[in-house]
Amino acid sequence: MIAIVDYGMGNLRSAQKAFEFVGHNAVLTDDPAEIAAADGVVLPGVGAFKDCIDGLTERGLVPVVKEAAASGKPFLGICVGLQLLFDYSEEGEGAAGLGIFPGRVLRFPPASESGMKVPHMGWNRILKTDSPASGELLRYTREQPYAYFVHSYYAQPEDEALVLAHCEYSISFPAIVGRGNVFATQFHPEKSQQDGLAILKAFGNRVTDGAKVAWN
Numbered sequence: 001m002i003a004i005v006d007y008g009m010g011n012l013r014s015a016q017k018a019f020e021f022v023g024h025n026a027v028l029t030d031d032p033a034e035i036a037a038a039d040g041v042v043l044p045g046v047g048a049f050k051d052c053i054d055g056l057t058e059r060g061l062v063p064v065v066k067e068a069a070a071s072g073k074p075f076l077g078i079c080v081g082l083q084l085l086f087d088y089s090e091e092g093e094g095a096a097g098l099g100i101f102p103g104r105v106l107r108f109p110p111a112s113e114s115g116m117k118v119p120h121m122g123w124n125r126i127l128k129t130d131s132p133a134s135g136e137l138l139r140y141t142r143e144q145p146y147a148y149f150v151h152s153y154y155a156q157p158e159d160e161a162l163v164l165a166h167c168e169y170s171i172s173f174p175a176i177v178g179r180g181n182v183f184a185t186q187f188h189p190e191k192s193q194q195d196g197l198a199i200l201k202a203f204g205n206r207v208t209d210g211a212k213v214a215w216n
Contacts, residue, residue: 003029022197
């Protein structure tokens with residue numbers, strides 16, 4: 001069973017339905033015991049970084065989320081759920097993140113400098129890196145997958161090896177990060193049609209396989 005962490009941010013039913021569509025059982029839960037017992041964990045995120053970390057903190061979910069990431073069970077962050085894995089974000093006056101991956105979250109350059117609107121919103125191409133793990137989530141996608149993005153901030157990992165795929169939007173930024181059992185997408189796979197569903201299928205299949213790999 002896949003636990004989608006519900007900490008009061010946004011409508012998570014679309015992610016649950018997407019997993020069900022590709023044949024994997026997923027539940028929405030804010031119960032630490034249920035999250036701890038799950039075979040795989042999904043950390044979604046909609047809205048502002050600080051609101052998301054505050055939602056996790058107020059529900060007492062920070063410890064169980066960090067334990068899930070360290071446990072070896074498959075773990076997937078989505079959108080702000082990717083950003084929360086890092087040390088801190090410029091959004092929310094330097095709000096601290098979960099510190100699972102070393103790095104920070106920065107705002108895109110303003111349109112006056114880049115000529116590109118912020119937020120980055122809409123469809124964009126995902127470009128695999130040379131990392132051996134880059135095909136883990138993309139194994140069922142098309143050769144040139146596209147995904148749906150909605151964000152004003154992007155992750156800047158200290159370790160470039162964490163970047164499994166990137167995207168170009170005024171700058172090159174991580175579209176997928178991962179190490180061991182922990183993966184995360186800056187885009188919304190549940191809103192990304194064929195390629196997004198393929199990514200959720202790949203994650204769900206890893207959960208079903210029961211493979212545990214230590215993230216560190």
